[in-house]
Amino acid sequence: MLVDYPIEDRFILQEHGRCPFLNESNLCDIYTELGEDKLCETCTNFPRHITEFGGTREIGISLSCPxxxxxxxxxxxxxxxxxSETDEKITGYxxxxxxxxxxxxxxxxxxxxxxxxxxxxxxxxxxxxxxxxxxxxxxxxxxxxxxxxxxxxxxxxxxxxxxxxxxxxxxxxxxxxxxxxxxxxxxxxxxxxxxxxxxxxxxxxxxxxxxxxxxxxxxxxxxxxxxxxxxxxxxxxxxxxxxxxxxxxxxxxxxxxxxxxxxxxxxxxxxxxxxxxxxxxxxxxxxxxxxxxxxxxxxxxxxxxxxxxxxxxxxxxxxxxxxxxxxxx
Structure with a gap:
């Protein structure tokens, strides 16, 4: 089942589905130039994955990342x-x-x-x-x-x-x-x-x-x-x-x-x-x-x-x- 979305809700990918903001070093130009807070929801949530277990935070990168x-x-x-341990204060468990x-x-x-x-x-x-x-x-x-x-x-x-x-x-x-x-x-x-x-x-x-x-x-x-x-x-x-x-x-x-x-x-x-x-x-x-x-x-x-x-x-x-x-x- 291939889902299609309205054209105004997307931008055009390059050949082979490559994001146009991904440079030759496979780094995101938006992230590099404007900062992490300017990323869209999808790029904020993926391909990174973060799970918190009480005072422990596990971070990784999805295999979807080339x-x-x-x-x-x-x-x-x-x-x-x-x-590793950090000095970050735990705001809630x-x-x-x-x-x-x-x-x-x-x-x-x-x-x-x-x-x-x-x-x-x-x-x-x-x-x-x-x-x-x-x-x-x-x-x-x-x-x-x-x-x-x-x-x-x-x-x-x-x-x-x-x-x-x-x-x-x-x-x-x-x-x-x-x-x-x-x-x-x-x-x-x-x-x-x-x-x-x-x-x-x-x-x-x-x-x-x-x-x-x-x-x-x-x-x-x-x-x-x-x-x-x-x-x-x-x-x-x-x-x-x-x-x-x-x-x-x-x-x-x-x-x-x-x-x-x-x-x-x-x-x-x-x-x-x-x-x-x-x-x-x-x-x-x-x-x-x-x-x-x-x-x-x-x-x-x-x-x-x-x-x-x-x-x-x-x-x-x-x-x-x-x-x-x-x-x-």
Missing amino acids: VAVELIMKRTEPISFTV NDIDASLYFELCQARDTAYAICQDRSMTIKRRAALLLDFSFELQKKIRKRKCGDVTGQYSDREFLKKRLSVLEKKYSGCKKTERLLGEWLKVYDGLEHIKPEWTDMLAGLNEFVSAGIIGAGRLAEKVNVREYEYEHLLVYYVYRYFLRAVFDGRLTEKVQLACAALIMQEMLGCVFCSEDGRLTFERQITAMRIYSKETEHSEENLEVLYKNFRKNKAFSYRAIMGIIFGSGLLP
């Missing part, structure tokens, strides 16, 4: 985060449960460790991440997350749990149907850029044809597996702790796994066209996907609703896709 996605994805080492917040902070550190464990393929990491969130969800109401976090910090436990998951979900035969249901949902979202509509058309064709050669293509797509690692870490950083506000943790991780699977599928489509997945096409796909899903609160809410109620996006369905589709080697 410079940010390039800097993040070209890094071969695991991503780390910088923590948001209403969060402090005990749950600290439990989720510890759990997120474990989630990072799972995502960045390069002794495992990205498929296994994604499966354990989703499984971890599913088990945590059961404990959130009683504030017993620490028990689960301890288990999933143990390598021997992870090996045994992974064996159970692979045995249970590797034989999933419904992946094409499930992915077809996914694409119906994505087709129904508000589309911000025409390029996204074209990408979805390619995905629909790939899935309709039975994701032929997914396993072979996935081997080529995952040559730079660290890019998908960074993708998972990005979503965990940005969304995991937001469960402190609504108690819904699993859907935040479902969002990460859905992004991973969609990017893996796009990579397969590009590989089938070009014989390989270039870095440029990879970051373009990540940038556009981020913009289409993260820059629209309506789109995010539709996805969250589907994670909660649509069986095609359930824990079991995503596990089946991870292990049974061949999209993740």
